[in-house]
Amino acid sequence: MAVAEGGARRRRRQPEDARREILDAATELLATVPAHEVTVAAIMGRTTLSRKSFYVYFRDRAELVAALVHPLRVEADAGLAQWAAAVEPVAAGRTALRAAAETYRRHGAILRVVFWAATGDPDIRRVRDDLTAAVVDVAVAKVEQASAGLADPRATAIALVTMNIHRLLALDAEATDTELDELVGTLSTIWERTLRL
Structure with a gap:
């Protein structure tokens, strides 16, 4: 296992699970901060995935x-x-x-x-x-x-x-x-x- 930013452990998962984790993190973030603060870095900071993983599942x-x-x-x-x-x-x-x-x-x-x-x-x-x-x-x-x-x-x-x-x-x-x-x-x-x- 690799270590993600902030010390959390990253693990391999099924693509649909990883995609769902990103969507869930974005949904939670959207409910708590202004839209301009919902950046890729902020979203991925709420996941156990690396920042570059975002671009595996979403173009932008x-x-x-x-x-x-x-x-x-x-x-x-x-x-x-x-x-x-x-x-x-x-x-x-x-x-x-x-x-x-x-x-x-x-x-x-x-x-x-x-x-x-x-x-x-x-x-x-x-x-x-x-x-x-x-x-x-x-x-x-x-x-x-x-x-x-x-x-x-x-x-x-x-x-x-x-x-x-x-x-x-x-x-x-x-x-x-x-x-x-x-x-x-x-x-x-x-x-x-x-x-x-």
């Missing part, structure tokens, strides 16, 4: 963030698919928004990194854009379906989705179900009044 921080976001994306896509297929947009929209609120409450630390770090990091910006593109596309279809006489359905959809995202990013893990329900009610009302549903 953006690829790591994309891997952290992937399970959230699966959750979000399920709710989004139901909203996209719904004939009755109001109830389905509220259900999709409630599911999104649950995701943001559980995974806010990771999502805040994606949205806030995207400003100065083009790789993370691509992760963010990938995360939001499908939501915007479904929202455009719903705005067009509402035929609210809006001059630019895409601009309206982007404004409404952006409002949702920024308000949901403010949720923390301690938010109660009642707080989630109130937030979903407020956002849904804004959507419904804008689209005259």
Whole structure:
């Protein structure tokens, strides 16, 4: 066995175990420090792996963030698919928004990194854009379906989705179900009044 930085013993492990250790360390770090402090060195300092091991499993921080976001994306896509297929947009929209609120409450630390770090990091910006593109596309279809006489359905959809995202990013893990329900009610009302549903 080799000795890692800080005196901890390194051991060989299965690639999926090593990758999981890096992802877990990054998740823990994201929950405790500002995004700019989540460096490769800081992440690897929380593992029993060498710093260079990071690059065996991830090309860069953006690829790591994309891997952290992937399970959230699966959750979000399920709710989004139901909203996209719904004939009755109001109830389905509220259900999709409630599911999104649950995701943001559980995974806010990771999502805040994606949205806030995207400003100065083009790789993370691509992760963010990938995360939001499908939501915007479904929202455009719903705005067009509402035929609210809006001059630019895409601009309206982007404004409404952006409002949702920024308000949901403010949720923390301690938010109660009642707080989630109130937030979903407020956002849904804004959507419904804008689209005259």
